[in-house]
Amino acid sequence: MWTTGTTGRTAAAGAAAVTVLALAAVPARAADPADATVVPVQVTGDPAKRFNLVVLGDGYTPADMPKFRTNLAAHLNDLWTIEPFKSYRSYINVYAVEIPSGESGVSCDPSLSSPRRTTPLRMAFWSGCREDGIQRLLVMDSAAAKTYADLVPGASLANRQILALANSDTYGGAGGAYATASGGNAMSALIAPHELGHSLGGLQDEYDYYQRGVPGGTYTGPEPDSIHHxxxxxxxMKTQKQKWWRWLGERSESGGTIGRYEGGIYFSKGVWRPSQHSMMKTLGYYFDQVARERMTQRISAKVNLVQAHTPTDAPVGADRVLWVETMHPTGHQLSITWTVDGKPVRATTPAGNGAAGANLDLSRLHLKKGTHTVQATVVDPTGFVRDPAVRSSAAxxxxxxxxxxxxxxxxxxDVPVDFSSSTPTDKPVGADSVVYAETSHPVRSVPSVRWELDGRRVKGGDRDIYLGRFHLSKGTHKLVARVGSKSRAWTIDAEPPTVKYELSKAAQVRPGHTPEYVFDGPFTMRLTGADDHAGVVVSEFRVDGDGWFNYFGWPTDSSAPWLFTENGTVIDSLTYGKLGKGRHTIEYRAMDTAGNTTTAAEFKVTLR
Known part of the structure; x- marks a missing residue:
């Protein structure tokens, strides 16, 4: 959708500015925090030390509130399948602010002649019910949004992101300081991460148009300050080491190859983007590597990698243990290294799987009399980042x-041995997850965390364990961490979901290991996922090795199957389901709420 501060076009920035300014036509109602209820949806840690996603609902009456919860669950379910949100889910708290509205729905939905409704956030389509507005630009009263978001204890401007969902089935959203999206459209759950790309990541639209159906013209400005234009x-780029030169030539996470594709920031010519169709251009695909690197940086910058540590404000004795508590990404482990007077030393309790430990017992080093300098360096080694400046940043x-x-x-x-924090135990963890358990910190000893998998002692890290290295058999397993007389237990969901496809009647079926279906015209495909644990399964497909695409049904109806035609179907000036004549390979897979992904399966189709 649109965003504030877009490079290269005055009209684009002006359109986004209506998020705050263009609401005069919408009935006002003073924000009343007493009306609202803060509901913790996902809590991974102290909100003062986490990135807090605060989701507000607008236009939901008390009777509509179950719909808001359903809409929110659908949005989050898709968000956790998208990198880097998937790998950094453990960095994020999610709070819903349920704000009862006196009227159901939002203003100017779907047309300018539709009612102007009095709602707490004054959300409205058409850039705030403007005659010269953009129908899909869904704006709100930012001051009211801040008032309600401030209800979440511990969340602040520095560590939160506001996302507002409108009680609407109309396609729409916006990104600026805050993000908005319609709650119930078939593609709504994909609008939100796109808008978070704007609001959180500072990413620009890669659209080659401003008004759908109207070519964007030729860009004639200077080099854009956008990282992906x-x-x-x-x-x-290679010679000057500029823009996305480090990623050139690699297979794009959104399909195709990272290269140079013409069109973006609302112009069809004269400016280039990294991928043919990343999330910032076409909803349904993933962020490409360029955008994913930026989003990784911005999510990480909302927290401190080092969450707690031995105080550093005064000299410490050589007879004690130094310690750090770090963040723990869901998908990989952080690196911790220790030095004494600039020379590397081994941590007291080295972690398994190559990671260094979080404790250093100084008494074992037998330091010479005098003063010494000890440093602990914590680095996130994620492969999502290649820019050394980003890697070395505080994020x-x-x-x-x-x-x-x-x-x-x-x-x-006298510090009793106990757990201080851990991966939440109330929901199953995936078979490839990193599970962590932090402990208390006695000054002269290091509590030993003992890990058990299905009742059997296994080797793990001093504070976390990577489950992927055990190659768990399908099914449900139990993980237990013990320290002293205390224990914490997690259910491991190692059973991937299932997904089935259903096609409309083919003119001919050619059975085999990879079945082939022959069609003489348009055909439909429905994907249905299922899982042995509670939660919605997200299905995906890709055609001829292109990028994985979220299966959300059909743009106008989430319950309808996907329609393939030779020339595609035009909906609101965008083309969906285009598949040329000839033989094609369609792959499909699914992901469950624990992060397990099925092995992709495939079938062939021939359109003749």
């Missing part, structure tokens, strides 16, 4: 430094 050739690298004085004697203290 350029005037440079591929050779110039992905943090250092803690202590002065150690051998003349300082540490009081013994």
């Amino acid at each position: 350029t005037l440079l050739t591929e050779e110039e 992905l690298t943090q250092v803690r430094t202590w002065t150690v004085d051998t003349g300082v004697k540490t009081p013994p203290g």
Whole structure:
């Protein structure tokens, strides 16, 4: 959708500015926080130390509130399948703010002649019911949104992102300081991550039009400041080491190859983007690597990699343990290294699987008398980031430094051994997840975390364990962490979901290991996912090895199957389901709420 501060076109920035300014035509109602209820949806840690996604609902009456909860669940279910949200889900708290509205729905939905409704956030289509507005531009009263978001304790401007859902089945959304999306449209759950790309990631639209159906013209401005738009050739990017030069030539996560594709920031010519159709151009595909790197940086910047540590404000004795508590991504482990006077030393309790430990027992180092400098460096080694400047930024690298004085004697203290935090235990974890368990911190010892898998002792890290290395058999397993007399347990969902396809009647079926279906005209495809645990299964498909595409039904009806035709079907000036004559391969797969993904299966179709 549209975003504030778009490079290259005055009209685009002006259109987005109506998010705040163009609501004069919408009835006002003072925001009343007493009306609202904050509902924790996902809590991974103290909100003061997490990235908090605060989701507001507008136009939902008390009777509509179950619909808001259903809409929110659908949005989150898709969000957790999209990288980097999938790998960094453990960084994110989600809070719903349920705001009862006196009227059902939002203003100017779907047309300018539709009612102007009095709702808490004053959400409205048509850029705020403007005669010169954009129908799909769904705006709100930002001041009211802030008032309600402020109800979430511990969340602040620095560590939160506001997303507002409108009680509407009409396609629409917007991205600026805050993000908006319609709640109930077939594609609504894909609008939200696109708008978060704007609001959280600072990404620009890759559309080659401003008004759908009207070519965008030729860009004649200077080099865009957008990280994913350029005037440079591929050779110039490589030579000058600019823009997405580090990713050139690689298979794009959104299909095709990372390269140089003409069109973007609302122009059809004269400016180029990295991928043929990433999420910032076509809803349904993933972020490509360029956008994913930025989103990884922005999510990580909302938290501190080092969540807690031995105090650094005064010299410490050489007779104690130094420790750090870090974040724990869902998909991989962080790297922790220790140095004493600039020389690497091994942590007291090295983690399994190549990761360093989070504790250093100074008494075992037998330091020479005097003062020494000890540093712990925490780095996120994710493959989503290649830019050294991003890797070395505070979002992905943090250092803690202590002065150690051998003349300082540490009081013994009395810290009981217990867990201090962990991966939430109320929902199953996936078979490839990283599960963590932090402990209390006695000053002269390191509590040992013992891991058990299905009742059998297994080797893990000192504070986390990567389940993927066990190659668990399909089914349900039990993981237990023990420290002292305390224990915490998790259910592991290692059973991937199932997904089936259903096609309309073919003119001919050619059975075999990979079945083939022959059609003499348009045909439909329905994907149906199922799982042995509660939650919605997200299905995907791709055609001829292109990017994986979210199966959401049909753009105008989530319950309808996908329609393939030779020339595609035009809906609101966009073409869906185009499949030329000839033989094609369609692959399909599904993901469950624990993050398990089925092995892709395929079939052939011939359109003649």
